Amino acid sequence: MRVAISGLNNTDNPAPGVPVAKSLKGHNLIGLSYDVNEPGIYQGIFEKVYLMPFPNVGWEDTKERLLEIKRKSDIEAVIPNLDAELPLYIKNQEELKRLGINTFLPSLKNFEMREKRCLPEFVKKLGVKHPKTIEVISLDDLVKAVKEIGLPVMVKGNYYKAYMAYSLDEAIEYFYKISNEWGFPLLVQEVVKGVEINYVGLANKELFGGVGIKKLTTTDLGKVWSAVSIDNKKLIDLAHKFVEISEWRGAFELEAIASGDDIYLIEINPRFPAWVYFATMLGVNLPQMMVDIMQGREVEKKLTYPCEKLYVRYVDEVMRDFSDFTKLLTQKEL
DSSP states (O other): OEEEEEOOOOSSSOOSHHHHHHTTTTSEEEEEESOTTOGGGGSSOOSEEEEOOOGGGOHHHHHHHHHHHHHHHOOOEEEOOOTTTHHHHHHTHHHHHHTTOBOOOOOHHHHHHTSTTTHHHHHHHHTOBOOOEEEESSHHHHHHHHHHHOSSEEEEESSSOEEEESSHHHHHHHHHHHHHHHOSOEEEEEOOOSEEEEEEEEEESSEEEEEEEEEEEEOTTOOEEEEEEEOOHHHHHHHHHHHHHHTOEEEEEEEEEEETTEEEEEEEESSOOTTHHHHHHTTOOHHHHHHHHHTTOOOOOBOOOOSSOEEEOOOOOOOOOHHHHHHHHHHSBO
């Protein structure tokens, strides 16, 4: 199957595209990029890479570009991996199917239900806790929220970026830093002390496969740098309950904190995370399962995996002709 994959950034703030592509080595892979500087473009993983219009220009431009790519490279499916582009693909997944491009995505209702600002209400149905969270759209809101929650606090964008602030001045600095890049609303959130645990899964109204991890080290933005696979019953039960209640369709990641006997659900990501290749290495190839579902194949559930296995992300280097960079910049494809 010829599959188009977005999210090719592979720096210390990695996107999921490269690990998804590494999980689909047996397929013809097409890269979709928004930036010629994304390292995944140049790693030799994709047979061709196309530049895409930014999601904020709207669906028509995105659709026309996808149709052009389909004419040139005959893509049969697309796996979008970035939160900012997902609403476009989710709202128009039926139209894409009519155009011969398969997807496997949640509904718009489910996508909106798990947004950071809506999560406090949804977690009540799951029987877990959620840190106190206040939505802010102005500097006055931020100051009031910090005073109400107490320091330290997390300052978060609704889609991207999260920073821990130990003072009001730091919170204000992060407020401007995130809002200037991603707009509003922002969120101010209570800091919960405990162990960071995550679960990646794939579902179609029932859980087909998944893996749980405990974070060991992270980047400044909280991205996993090393982790260990775990068998945490409460986390796995939470994944099953999340899928059952939401009737989720597609990939997801649960980000949580284990604090004593409690689990605090921090975020629900509606896509594969950047560490999804760890699951593949453990024998749970979730991107391949997704492609199998899109092809109408029967999928065997993969709900068990080896525990106490160490995951380590590392930096690598490649060399390419500079003409590759300039060609992609000028011709919009490589």
